[in-house]
Amino acid sequence: MRPPYLLLDIDGVLIPFPDAGGSTPAAHARHDVVPAGRNTDDPVTVWLDPAHGPMLMDVISTGLVTPVWCTSWRQNATTLIGPLLGLPPLPHVDLPRPQITTSHPNGYLWKRDHVDAWLADAPAVWIDDDFTGLDHAWAAERTAKGTATLLVQPDPRIGLQPEHLTEVTTWVSQLPAARAA
Numbered sequence: 001m002r003p004p005y006l007l008l009d010i011d012g013v014l015i016p017f018p019d020a021g022g023s024t025p026a027a028h029a030r031h032d033v034v035p036a037g038r039n040t041d042d043p044v045t046v047w048l049d050p051a052h053g054p055m056l057m058d059v060i061s062t063g064l065v066t067p068v069w070c071t072s073w074r075q076n077a078t079t080l081i082g083p084l085l086g087l088p089p090l091p092h093v094d095l096p097r098p099q100i101t102t103s104h105p106n107g108y109l110w111k112r113d114h115v116d117a118w119l120a121d122a123p124a125v126w127i128d129d130d131f132t133g134l135d136h137a138w139a140a141e142r143t144a145k146g147t148a149t150l151l152v153q154p155d156p157r158i159g160l161q162p163e164h165l166t167e168v169t170t171w172v173s174q175l176p177a178a179r180a181a
């Protein structure tokens with residue numbers, strides 16, 4: 001069996017949302033980045049935790065997952081965000097750009113239909129802060145049909161924590177292919 005995909009969101013996972021007071025976790029450092037197509041004199045400020053790079057590399061370097069960005073940053077995840085964390089160039093899911101005013105236009109995460117088609121029958125662990133109950137039901141149904149699927153959902157104001165990645169590696173190591181290896 002192929003290694004499961006590790007789908008990685010950025011906003012609310014690697015870039016935490018400000019809390020009510022407008023501040024981000026103290027561990028995060030400020031960067032100004034210019035996404036593709038944006039004017040260089042109009043950068044976007046992002047806050048990143050330098051510890052996230054090594055934490056993610058610990059998982060990626062096991063070879064037990066195939067990491068892929070799954071974020072509205074699209075290719076900018078590969079070219080801008082990843083390098084700031086010391087990550088190698090990772091592929092990205094080429095998400096559509098729907099005209100939506102909520103991230104759950106049909107009661108579930110807007111990315112999901114695209115991801116579902118993109119994954120086909122591949123197992124996956126998906127880290128995103130924005131799943132609804134319908135997404136968790138989708139993952140449970142996929143798993144029940146024999147396609148191992150795990151959703152990991154950090155708190156968007158805190159972002160990715162070591163225990164989330166422990167959950168990933170524990171889950172992966174229990175899959176039949178990992179045990180056989």
Ligand SMILES: [Mg+2]
Binds near residue numbers: 009012013128130
């Ligand atoms: Mg998000």
